Amino acid sequence: MAEDYILVMEDIVAGYEGHKVLRGVTIKVRRGERVVVMGPSGSGKSTLLKTAVLLVKPWSGRIVLDGEEITRKGVDLRKVRAKTGFVFQSYNLFPHMTVLENIVLPQVIVKKVSREKAVEKAHQVLREVGLEGVENKYPLQLSGGQQQRVAIARALAMEPKIFFLDEPTSALDPELKEEVLNTLEKIAREGIAMLIVTHELDFAEDVADRIVFMENGVVVEEGDPHKVLYNPEKERTREFLRSIRRRRLAAPQASQE
């Protein structure tokens, strides 16, 4: 039933200028479902997320977003972007705008919301991510964790139907990860669909309805979080999880993944 799915990606092949990264990936996300994607560096996780919102154009395959095929010719990209929210590893806030303006401007110029309504919404989403009182600060005056929460708020304010998060905490110090993960858990409980790339195992276990393990541009294994995290079928998945757990034990400060 296509209608049950907010996102269906079928047999996606994609890459960059002759360099193939995704080699036939199929991934489906139900409405309200939270899917976590894991996999070694370079396996194509970021490319997968970018392809889902056409920030990277697939070479072949089919993508259906909210019941509408977006891989056909002449698709309205703005409609795609209106339904999707994207949070990047490096926050990507606009450094020359205040926090408030970062959240208000996209609503005003993309969704054509009145400025007044947009400001109201901005306050609401900032409250949601636990960041009141920083409205007039500039992004670079905030901690990494705060910046990432502003990025989350900015995406939330656009009221997307599905949220894409690409390693939202991996650029953060361990003590700052927690605040962002808590925020995301809270948002997850509100029932918005999410496709999240993360290597935070505890978070994945708490939040995910399903875990997808990718390697070398294909899905190697997917299924129930407990099953994939504690009793994976494939040796590669097992190895990968072992390496993450080892790294976590060996270097609790490590934040580069």
Next chain:
Amino acid sequence: MGVFDFLVAYLPFIAQGSTVTLQLTLFSFALGFVTAMPLVAANLFGVLPARLLSRSYVEVVRGTPLLVQLFLIYFGLPSIGIKFDAMTASILALGLNSAAYQAEIFRSAIKGIPESQFLAAESLGFTKLQTFRYVVMPQAVRIALPALVNEFVTLIKESALASIIGIVEITRRADYVAAYTFRAFEAYLAAAIIYFVLCYFFSYGARYIEAKTRIPGYKGG
């Protein structure tokens, strides 16, 4: 009359040319700015023909003398029926010339904006134009500010060429004084002093603006 007395006597007369010099500079800088915008947009985001056109413009303008460009506009265009007064011709020549340099300044400033900024704007649904207007330009202007000030100061100095087609600015006034007093050295020394003061004033003022417009938390420029 010693050099000092000469300066006291004639410097004020020559300095009065500053108004015209600054008019020339301001108008041509502004013309350069508004012309540079479509040039940069075409160069970076345009379709191939627009890109080629923009690049050719920059190459040709930078590869020919400003004086020749001025003569083309003032003496050349009337032969095909387009006639400008000396002031307009000077502003056009200086401005269209500056456009090429400002386009280059902005192009490299925009190149300095991380790819992630474009991705963020795109992911939020900004059109290319909105990205340019709200994300790229405000950051590019700040990055480009030192080079733009440099360009402005260059224009102050280059506007001296307008004296050749009869604009009575600083250099032209120095010409008059030199012809009248037969003391060319002192006359042009006075002009040099005035140019230097102007340039210094604007460079210094720019540092103030830079500090004012600095993005809080931003490292460096």
